[in-house]
Amino acid sequence: MVAREGSMTKAAAKLNVSQPSLSVLIGDLEYNLKTQLFERLPAGVRLTAHGEELYAFAETIIQQTDSFEKKFHEKEDEISGDLKIVTTPFTGTNWLVPALKDFLKKHPDIKIKILLRSEDFSPIDGDVVISALIPHQPHLIQKPLFSVNIRLFASSEYLKRFGIPQSIEDLNHHRLITYKGNYYTAYGSTNWVLNVGIKAGQAPRTSYFEIDSLQGMFISAQMGYGIAELPDLFITPECGLIEVIPTLVGPTVDLYYIFPENRRNSKKIDKLFQYLLKKGRPKY
Template sequence: MDWDKLRVFHAVADAGSFTHAGEALNLSQSAVSRQISGLEESLGVTLFHRHARGLIPTEAGEMLYRTVHEVFAKLAMVEAKLGETRERPEGPLTITTTVAFGSLWLTPRVKRFLERYPEIDLTIVLNDGELDLAMREADVALRFMPPRQPDLVKRQLITMHYHCFAAPDYIKQHGIPQKPEDLDDHNIIIYGEKFRPPVERMNWLIEAGADPAKPRKPVLRVNNIYSMFRAVQSGLGIAALPDYFSLEAGNLVKVLPDLRGPEVTIYFVYAEELRHSKKVEVFRDFLIRELAQRRF
């Protein structure tokens, strides 16, 4: 198979049209179309269904795309490793973590990292789901559960707990619970049960001190911890939030301080191929230093 045609095919499958693929490759629409037609002719299969609304891969096209995408991802990883021939790390580095941890804790600290390593081109992707590290959707993940993907390297960075937080305005209006049973009379904000939370046992607060015969009804379900935090800030109710919120969100009040949720461990995760990457190494060491200075 012709490598140039495969490169064009990959771009077309990603873009869904000859026009958009041509723009990405700096080729004309007719040139892209000729490359795809030539590839289909050489393989003896149809790779795309042509529709007025765009191009849809056939079964054969899907099979070829998965393979080509994997090859391109591996090549990108090799390219990144080959670029690290100097002692000082440089080049692109993509980090993914949850929306809450990335927004509240990580991004305010990357200034110090980039001042120390200005040659690193840093990208942070905030997503409560798991990006595919093996396919290079990101280089490093900071996760709150062990990775489910095989062949990933993981290191435990820190273990923390969940505590209950409320806004001063909420406490002024509703009072402050003195014991877990008092939560029956308060507004509880939880992570929606229909969504897979980024940590296990996220909604322990809805059951803390509750009578199983009289289950509590949450005032709000939301599929994002940062949004839970913002709802608490607004004075809507009480929520269980990770310990790092106590440092980063100084306007919240920790209620029922002796009531502690399950342990949560932050894992530093990356693909096996990046085990000797200098960029990954210095970012890991930076996180370890920053977390060692924690006050939560």
């Protein structure tokens, strides 16, 4: 928990223990292992190389223990009990919750729990994860559900005020709604709209309105703040957004149904997958 939170104080609050006692426990662990696990920083802590190694080992043990307990208490033919699903706030709110209606009617003894995570998906947090592919996880079964495309959308109010862009170059003169501005990860920029059509040596476009929530981007576009890149999965005529430059299609995002390999015989996990696969994505 300390490694996940990057803070003794935050971890202590989540574990419902005092910060000094947690610091003592970490200190005892480091003493017994004869190595430093955390580097103390002014604003928290971060793992050392040895800490990263231990964290990866510990996470594997936790996953195996959690999966064993669930498998131990669940009969293979059982279609009842809790089913915990981890997914993104946007996918969970706009697609998963409405999609589950018929499934819950058919299986009234299943109790669904949905955990919404913007980043840092951990399979140990739930029975199933619905997200993009989680790399380097051979112990997970990752089944494709469907794909979505990133496209540009704006409200009619915005387009009446600022005009309708006809080309990629026109985007240079428009207000752009983005996720954390020109935010870079190990996989590149998260904001395609800031970089599409930009030539080598040119600076990317700048954000007009930044927010670290996909749902927030969606609402900001509805409010007429600017043009946002959004998954076309949830855009309907009723939402009040109009596609901008329809010939311009952004990256494809594949969504997967993910669960531990040792839960492959869980009937309720399989039933939910078959249901969601048949349900598919809403028509754009």
